[in-house]
Amino acid sequence: MLSIISALLFAITEEYLFRGIILGSFLRQFNFSMFTSVIFCSLLFGMTHLMNLTYQSLTLTVGQILSATALGIIFCCIYLRTRSLLWPIGLHFVVDVSAGASSLAKGTYNIPVSPYYSIIPLLLSVCLMLFLLRKSKQSQIKTSFRQN
Template identity: 45%
Template sequence: MALSQGNKQPVYQLLVTWVLMLAVMEGVGDLMGILHVPPMGAIFLEEFVLLTILYLLNHFWLRVPIRLKSDISWRGQLKINVLPLIIILLDCLMLFLPHLQLTSRTILFILFALVVGIFEEYLFRGVLSGGLLRSFRRFGQRRIWLAVGLSSLLFGMSHLINLSHQSLGMTVAQMLVNLGFGLLASAMYLRTGSLAWPILLHFMDDARVLAHAGLSQHSVGLSTFSGALGGAILLVVYGGIAWWLLRRSQWADISARFLK
C-alpha cells in the first residue's frame, strides 16, 4: 500500500535514488556510444529509459505523491507566478528571435528540452523536494526550506558530471545557476501544487539554450572567476524570487497541501 502524504519518507531512499539515476544516466550514455546509436536517437532513448526507471522506482519503492493538477484556480496560479512568468516570457522571446532557423534539427533540440524538463522536474522537484518535505517532519515549518535547499543542492551538484567534457569555469557557473534554478522551481511547485509550472520553466530555459547553441560538447572558454560570477548573479536572482514565493506567511498553506 502506498504511503500517505503525511507519513515520513526515509532520506536514504531519496539519496540512493539520486545516486542511482546519475549512475544510470552515465551508463546509458556510454552504452549508446558503444552501440553507435545516432546522437539524437541516443539522447531521446536515454531520457525515455531514465524516466521509465524513475517512474517505476517511485511507483513501487519511494511512493512519493507527485502533484500535477493544482487545487488553485488558474488566476491564482498566474498571480503566484508573476515573477517566474517574466523569466518564462523572456526565454520565449529569446527562443523565437528572428534569426533563429527553425530547422528539423532545431525542432528536435526543442523537443529534447521538453523531455529533459519532464524527467529532471519529476526527479528533483516531484520526488526529491516532495520526498524530503515528508522526511523532515521533525523540523516543523523549517522543513520547507530544508527540503527545497537540499534538493536544489543535489540538482546543482549533478552538473559536476559535465567536467568530463567542459571547462571548470562553465561547470562552476552551471552548478550555481542550477542551485538557484532549483530553488525557484521548487518554490513554484510547492506554492502552486502543480509540477507543470516548473516543467514549463525548465523547458523554456533549456529550449532557448539548445535551439541557439545546439548540443555542442565543446567547452566555452569561461574562466573560473567569470563563470562563477555569472552563476552567482543568477543564483541571487532566482533565489530571491524563491524566497519571496516561500515567505513565512505561505508555510501553513504549503504544509496543508503537501502533508495532509
C-alpha cells in the same frame, strides 16, 4: 526538432525527479523545513551538472552548477506555491530550449565563462524564495503537502 524533444523529455524527467520525488520526500518523509528542503533539492539539481566536467572546463561547469542551483530554487518555489509540476516543467523546457537556441546561434553554450556571473542570479533566486515561501504562505503549503 530533436533538441526540442530532448528539452521536453529532460524537463519532464528532471522536474518529476527533483521537485516531485526529492523535494516531496524532504518535506514528507524526512520532515525537513521548507527552506532546507528547497536548498538541498536545488543543490542536488545543481550538482548533477558535475558530469559536464568530462567534456568542458571546471570554470564553465561551476558556472552551470550555480546557474542550475538558482533555477532549482525557482522551480521548487513555483512547484510549492502552485502544487503542480506543469509550471516548473514548462519553465524548465523554455530555459533549455533558449539555451539550446543560443548555443546554436553562437556555436557555444550560453553560460558566462566566470562562475562569478552566476552568483547574482543565485542570490536573486534566494530572495525570490524568501518572498514566495514567506511565513504567511508556509502553513498553506505545508497543509497541501501533508495531505498526500
